[in-house]
Amino acid sequence: MTSTADSPTRPLRRDAARNRRLLLDAGREVFAARGLEATLDEIAHHAGVGVGTAYRHFANKQELAAAIFADDFEQLAASARAALEVDDPWQALVGFIETTVAKQADDRGLHELMTAGTMAEQPIHVDGKLETMRDALFEPVTALVERAKKNGCLRADAAPTDIAAILFMMGVNFTMSEAVGRPVWKRYLWLLLDGLRATPCGKLPVEALDFDELQTALTAAKKH
Amino acid sequence: MTSTADSPTRPLRRDAARNRRLLLDAGREVFAARGLEATLDEIAHHAGVGVGTAYRHFANKQELAAAIFADDFEQLAASARAALEVDDPWQALVGFIETTVAKQADDRGLHELMTAGTMAEQPIHVDGKLETMRDALFEPVTALVERAKKNGCLRADAAPTDIAAILFMMGVNFTMSEAVGRPVWKRYLWLLLDGLRATPCGKLPVEALDFDELQTALTAAKKH
């Protein structure tokens, strides 16, 4: 009922606008640090604002998250497109992966949103929008992978979905890195990338995921 | 108060003994399928027994888990010692890793226990015993790693703790495999192992964990 966002009915009162801003900023910080399981109460508190205020501005956590993470997704997509312009196909692929992973290493919330369902404890359904944006990433990624494969520096039996799988695996490394206080995730990303390099080692066992399966994996919610 | 286990005071009555057995079996199955977050209520039900009965035999989930998983840990240790007897150092290492991971792929509970704190949502503290057994695994593993490195088939900058890290990473792959209905985890284990092979690819970035850090990672509980 309370006018929550859009609908250009009326400009916000000054205090309302300020608080909205505060909430968005706090949300960004808290989600980054604690992941999506952070509470709206928590975020409100961190913003120095009452819970009621939080719920007046955003119907729930999901809505706040959507407002916050839209940009980040856009940035990732942009960096994927940019990678396609890089000359060396291997560098293009690896560069993209590295920036993507690095961004998620700094932002637990972003990572959980990207891997929601598979990795995240309590999959959040920020319905539609963000999921669509995430899925849109697979197009440029596929291009990057194919190019690197044709060029011969990426092993022939690699698949685009493997990149997603690598992202999933990074999750644990993020928690580990945080616990330990240094970016150990880089080590294991590197290890995986070395595994992806074309080498005289024989084929990978088991087929890669196809896109449907990846979808399944992404939406596999914790069963009742 | 209720005589819970040991203390050779008196043999259990027949029905009690039967139910205890049923609970252990059910526990094994349920933990394997649903992980350690399964409820004692749930297990009791699956055993076809009342909740009260469950709590009379085991003070809580932890106690049941300890009773169940002791063997599994013992088996892992045995397979590590066995691996040390294998001639080819690379095969020895890889073989051990594969059986370990395979066992955990079939048993979510076991995996959560091995990686508790880092991977598991709600780290269970089965105090002492199991943790000790788990930690004891690192001795033979270190030996396996050193041997494979000396032999030249394992990359020189690999560390024993890397094996643990690989185990952590497998967690997501297990959920993924389950969601998708085929053992995709094998693919990514293989990928990681290929990354571990000695190849002309340059050193890994970032030092490996030392044992203290690994300990930290293992016990890093989800903060309040």
Next chain:
DNA sequence: GAGTAACCGGAGTATCAATCTCCGAATCAA
């Protein structure tokens, strides 16, 4: 085959955490 100690079952209690509401008080803007 009767008595009793041990055990069973599961409804019910206790606890905890997260989500969201409500309303008196404070704030803005006309």
Next chain:
DNA sequence: TTGATTCGGAGATTGATACTCCGGTTACTC
């Protein structure tokens, strides 16, 4: 100044899990 809007945060609501309690049953014993 005044009324519409927004604030704040105590607490109602919901849902999950952990564990207890006790009337009734079962299995040993003599």
